[in-house]
Amino acid sequence: MQPIGITSIGVHIPYYYMQRNTIAAAWGARGLKGCRSVANVDEDAVTMAVEAIRDAGADTLGGGIQALYFASTTAPYAEKSHAAIVARACSLPETVFTMDLASSLKAGTGALRMALDAAIARPGTNTVVVAADCRDAAPKSPQEQLFGDAAAAVTIGDESPIAVIDHMSGNTREIVDVWRNAGERHINTAEPRFVTDCGYKSAMQAAISSFLEETHSSAADYARLVISTSDLREHLAVSKKLGFSPEQVQDPLMLEIGCSGTAQVFVALAAALETASPGDRILVANYGNGADVFSLTVTDAICRCPRRSRMRDLLASRRELAEYGRLLSFRGTIEPAAGEPFRLTISTAMTWRDQGTYLGLEGSVCEECGTAAFPVNRVCHSCGAKDKFTVSPRSRMEPEIFTYSIDRLAGRSDDPVVVQTVAQDESGCRYYLNMTDFNPEEIFVGKKLNFTLRKIHNLGNFVNYYWKFRPLRKAEEKNNEG
């Protein structure tokens, strides 16, 4: 049997971050060190998951992916598959097996275990596991500063893994430490010392100790420990107790991102893999009503992985959100003055019928004259041929701005600036979309753009997703050069 492991990994760190001091200042309180990432107003766990999968390149594997697991504690629907939306937006084949995993911060590592089992049981199975969270804490609570938004995706399979999964185990502990009741927006936490000592520390230490025993290994055998945490220090205390030196512990990026729920441990793992060398062993531990632990051995394939030092570039190409009020309104904690309502009708039938356009970003290429168009043109713009086209997903194109307007009237009251954008890709195909994650001062004709799936609105009382443009981030520009 081929060794099974992680064949690719991708992350999404939102464009916006907020200094913890900004949050503290709004309350006249003391700020914690660092900053936290903040999902844009048009982002949620679904859109971030799509970004992470695209970053991992799993959408381009197409038929190579047999299963997709979507893990989140903050998915927008209580009933409806999110994995199905993500699979459609990533143009995965209809035969893909999809499953949502929810409720636990271990949902992502749980999904990874299922993916591993599947690959063992059915050799050749490739699964993408994606974890994404935008958790909300009550205003003025410590968690408000500590939480951050992010997503990460890993593909599991046996086709030249960059890190082979050696062993996986863990424990399950019942405890009411951190929880959110159905219908609630904010996390509840029990008394902090109880949460740390009887919840996190106890379960993590037990799970990691058992793991080391089972595998006859010790802390010294691992180049890195990737461990989830909910504050700035807990993970260091646990690591120390288990015999890991501070140098061995992967920075969980609490000062740059914050605790990103189900995504956190994968984001940290991605960072660890960026600096790993072939042969390195990595231990990964994740908490949530018990702990999941697994170990990896990095392979030679890591050298061919394009993600080296991407995390640093991603973190460097962000923009500060300076207004605390917008953090609250982006999440719906407060409702700012209503913007103008949409005067458009909505239809679930239309959304279903047009999913190729809305989620697949599908255009057409004329079989007669080769003209590329978006969305699908049944009658060709150029030669007039009727119904002679091939469908062509366009979301991986990188068009350039042809013309634009920075519109200060069109947006929501808490996000007033909308960039109407007409862009053209190298095949000559034109697009007309709004832009997101932009700095208005860095927009010009000819600027290169990416596509990103975003929330458009909630008309019809369901989430309407569609694509927007976003300027390439530093890490992506670098990839292009490479």
Next chain:
Amino acid sequence: MKDKVAIVGMGCSKFGERWDMGLSDLIIEAAYEGYADAGIEPGQIDAVFYSNGTTGALAATPIADALKLKNIPILRNENYCCSGHIALIEACMAVASGAYKTVLAIGAEKLKDTGFAGLGAGRGISTVMEARRTAPGSFALIGTRYFEENGISYDEGKRLLANIAVKNHANGMLSPKAHFHKEITVEDVLKAPIIATPLGLFDCCGNSDGAACAIITSAENARSFRDDPIWVKGFGISMDAGLPHLRPDFGWTSFDALKVSSGKAYEMAGIKNPREEIDVAEVHDCFTVTEMLIYEDFGFSARGRARDDIDSGFFERTGGLPVNVDGGLKCFGHPVGASGIRMTYEIYKQLQGRTDNPERQLKGVARGLSHTFGGPPQLSAVLIAGNEKG
């Protein structure tokens, strides 16, 4: 169609924020001025062509309700900002066909009752594909591209467009029925808040309440109404795709709809050189950038040279081809369905030498053009009129 029909009466309400007036009041204000101007009784109207965009699925009943016209055809059209022109052109064709002897074309809009300062975001064809789109943002796409292609910097471009706003404000000062009466300077335009780059507040027209009407009859009947009927010389309408944005090679600095609609009207009117042969024009200045583009697509200026004519004052009241002498949409206001007829009202009065302010009256005008450009944008309608039968 040249000289087959004539306009024998026109009416126009005061434009503006008519909070105290309903749609019916505006219709009555315009229609009764038109009746008086033509010297006719309502009973002499054989059919009505009504343009309106915002009163929902009410067919044309607001006309029958307000004017107590019944048992005649009253047809409504909605064609974005071209609705008024299209009602007018439909009326001309209906009379020319011989189906009706005398008809009323009337456009009315009560925008201020909608509760929105602008025409609004989130309009368009598809619920998610065009979300968060405004008219200023859509037309501004022209400006960015025009500047890019013509090597005009953002600041130079802003200043160039400002001249159009300053001109139209100066003209609006002389129009008693206009929505806005405010003299402005280039500096005022440059200082104003940005709405959608490169368009600032003074680059955008007003959203107004208003109504306007025209009474059309056949050439044979025209002189039985008045000694100075205004003759319809030519017209053109051209529709393009709702989203030219998506068409490969669409350039954004020229629109087929503008070129085709004006070309058809010139052809019908026998005009070879519009820059020389048109004496006055009312064109669709929903935004300053639109007016600039129209100069070129209508052949008023050479391609890429609108700048020279703006700088030389060619389109000012005292210039070679005065444009928007009543203040334009910019200052007269833009109640969508009424605008095309209101613009023709100014041409009609100018050609008769009977404008409501002698200071605004141009000398020696024989041929005038009115025009509207609608949609996101893709629809254009042009009408050319003259004061002598050819």
